[in-house]
Amino acid sequence: MSLLQLEQVTAIYGDTQALFGVDLSVDEGEVVALMGRNGMGKSTTIKVICRMLKNPEGQVRFAGKDISGLPSHKAARLGLGLVPEGRRCFTKLSVRENLYASARPGEWDFAKVHALFPRLEERGAQMAASLSGGEQQMLAIGRALMTNPRLLILDEATEGLAPVVRQEIWAAIKTLKENTGLSILVVDKSIRELRQIADSVVILERGKSVWSGAMDALGTEIKDQYLGI
Numbered sequence: 001m002s003l004l005q006l007e008q009v010t011a012i013y014g015d016t017q018a019l020f021g022v023d024l025s026v027d028e029g030e031v032v033a034l035m036g037r038n039g040m041g042k043s044t045t046i047k048v049i050c051r052m053l054k055n056p057e058g059q060v061r062f063a064g065k066d067i068s069g070l071p072s073h074k075a076a077r078l079g080l081g082l083v084p085e086g087r088r089c090f091t092k093l094s095v096r097e098n099l100y101a102s103a104r105p106g107e108w109d110f111a112k113v114h115a116l117f118p119r120l121e122e123r124g125a126q127m128a129a130s131l132s133g134g135e136q137q138m139l140a141i142g143r144a145l146m147t148n149p150r151l152l153i154l155d156e157a158t159e160g161l162a163p164v165v166r167q168e169i170w171a172a173i174k175t176l177k178e179n180t181g182l183s184i185l186v187v188d189k190s191i192r193e194l195r196q197i198a199d200s201v202v203i204l205e206r207g208k209s210v211w212s213g214a215m216d217a218l219g220t221e222i223k224d225q226y227l228g229i
Contacts, residue, residue, distance in 0.1 A: 002061075003028050003183050004049065004151055006152060009058030009208075011041075011048050018044045019207040022058070031177050031184040033194045033215065035227060036204035042187045043085055045204065049185075050082050051075040065152060081149025085156045085187075087140045091129035095120055098128055098139055099146050106148025113142040116172055119121050134165030137186065141172065152176070154186040158193075166190075173197055203227070 005024040011019040019041050025171040026032045035041050047053040048060060051072040060068050067075050076082075090098050099113060099120070117138040123131060128139060137157060144152060154173070158166040170193045176182050177197050179211035188194060194201075194215065199220050202225045211222055 001028055002026070003030075003063060004185070005059070005061045006045070006049070007059045009045070009048055009055045009060060010052050011044055011055050013044075013053075017207070019048065019055070021208045022048075022204065023209045024103040024202045025211070026185050028183055029181045030171050030199050031186065031197050033198040033201045034185060034204070035189070035201055036185045037193075037227065040204045042204055043155055044207070046153055046185075046187065049153065050080055061083055079148075079150030081128070081144035081152045083137075083140045083144045083148045083152070083154045083157055085159070087133070087136045089131075089136050089139050089143070091125070094125055094127055095131070095139055096124040098143050102143045103146045104148050108145045108148050113145055116175065118143070132165075134161050134168065137161060137165070137169060138172075139174065141169070147180070151183045151185060154188070155185065156187055158188060158190065166193075170196070183195040189227075191218070191227070 002025045005026040006022050009022040022045050034045065036042050040089055044053065048055050051067060051070050057069060059066060062080065063078055067078065090101065093101065099110060119135055120138055120142055124136060130138060131139065141157065157168050174197050176184065181184065198215045200214050201212065202209055205226055210226060
């Protein structure tokens, strides 16, 4: 059953059209990779899903409801958990305060987040601004999980991180897939790592869905056509 479904979604920034027809679905318990070259509309699509950008045409449904007219905070309360590009932690709050600020009742609590990222427990009293980039990314993921989402959205969660930290993040995402059944939509360029976790792929080209299918079906020809430099 589809938890999230986009059908022929368009979006406009000012006078410029950014999306020209995005089709995308995420089923319950599924991990979907949203891919494409830089500037093809991936982050714009995330903004539309999270209701930070309106879609003048097309349909956005989540948990069986049309959310096209909802403000972002009400969409979030339905179970959309966003890990935004660039992390965007509350830098003047401590690690624990960041987690507490987003906490909602449910399975995910301090203990579960600390089990996934032990470093966050170690840094609990430390200000978020003083964390390394990798620790801030762990905090951003932990903060999203504390909302107890039905869908976790990861927008370039490993970008700009050191290789060893990237592997920690990928390991955590794999743990979420294997142990929680959480639905995940992940934007990333790392095909090798995505093959370890993603069930299916949607590729965008110039603001439009141009290919979708099982991760195993993403062959060399498709990669060269839509993902190569």
